[in-house]
């Protein structure tokens with residue numbers, strides 16, 4: 001329920017801005033709302049959002065507050081939340097539906113108080129409104145925990161099967177501007193209002209002073225010997241190929257988890273800083289469970305975004321290394337674009353997405369050829385699929401239909417998942433799972449949690465997977481896994 005109880009003057013950011021002070025002071029007497037929750041939003045000048053996250057974390061009372069950070073440098077979009085105000089955990093089998101209902105009910109019970117914000121008409125359909133209050137969500141890959149009982153402490157307590165959080169603090173930065181939002185239970189008396197306004201004012205001022213990221217400690221990392229893992233993985237590829245040959249599976253995405261150890265606690269934020277600089281076309285993220293574990297990464301894969309009825313989905317599959325020599329690099333890219341095995345692997349996803357999105361709309365646009373997505377260490381075949389739906393479609397309806405896509409599980413979905421549940425003796429948790437946010441009108445964005453690691457004190461678990469289809473070669477698939485693992489291994493080593 002957005003409300004703008006202000007005169008339509010534009011408040012521009014600035015330290016000790018009297019217009020802001022006046023606006024804030026007038027809130028209690030102007031606002032007549034009866035809702036459970038209230039969000040107060042102030043504009044800020046453009047800032048380093050990762051340093052702002054660090055400042056917000058230090059402002060919190062608890063030592064390891066929950067946070068959710070998502071940055072896409074190429075499109076200048078950052079969405080972050082800090083400190084749980086209100087949350088909900090859902091269980092199988094209808095976890096997406098339960099989280100949708102929770103989000104809709106919570107945001108319908110929220111009044112947003114925002115100064116007149118000059119949203120550009122031209123940018124509005126493409127970019128999320130920086131002022132909108134959001135619910136942040138994480139879903140684990142499977143809707144049930146793996147009961148193998150073999151898990152080391154790194155992965156516990158982990159993240160719930162489905163978790164939605166309304167944070168106390170939110171910060172969003174897009175080409176539409178930067179906004180800081182403080183959400184609270186609606187204050188019932190003047191003193192409580194003044195306390196809330198004072199806190200917002202204080203943090204708003206702090207974020208306008210020079211901010212910096214904490215310096216990374218000097219660490220040494222111990223990696224396990226990967227020979228045994230290489231062997232086991234290649235055997236799994238052989239088995240998958242046999243199953244593919246019988247026709248029960250067309251594609252299977254096998255993954256590996258590598259446990260590493262440092263001589264001191266691992267720091268997520270310097271690693272995310274490293275990732276966002278090295279992979280500006282990826283979504284860099286950091287999500288803490290508030291219990292000492294942080295899931296970080298740089299994912300090249302958007303599961304789905306929905307804004308003003310416009311859906312965007314990435315089909316991503318088919319991989320090749322990069323090379324420092326331009327001619328070799330170009331050849332690798334060309335070979336990937338012409339590889340029948342990779343094109344087939346890619347087509348499985350495009351066909352799945354066409355069919356799945358077709359259940360929501362007939363307005364779907366799919367390019368006939370994939371393009372090449374070139375990242376610092378790896379290149380992929382990518383197809384951007386667009387579709388248009390009416391306002392009744394909620395982003396979680398689409399997430400529920402798409403996850404897990406053949407890019408991270410395989411095809412057919414049910415058989416592939418069953419194979420993974422039987423074979424993997426480790427918990428996928430948030431690896432390759434949907435991570436994202438939702439607003440009051442059911443729009444939002446979810447990414448796929450690949451190129452990722454789970455940090456827990458001195459330990460980290462690093463994940464990597466590869467799609468297997470007829471024609472895949474075990475040794476090459478292992479090399480692809482190593483390339484993907486290196487995304488995080490290099491960032492953890494380089495930033496610490």
Ligand SMILES: C=C(O[C@@H]1C=C(C(=O)O)C=C[C@H]1O)C(=O)O
Pocket residue numbers: 253255301316317318319380407408432450451463464465466467468484
């Ligand atoms: C599963 C992962 O990546 C997926 C598998 C790909 C492939 O097999 O070519 C490419 C991109 C992703 O869809 C991963 O990075 O862990």
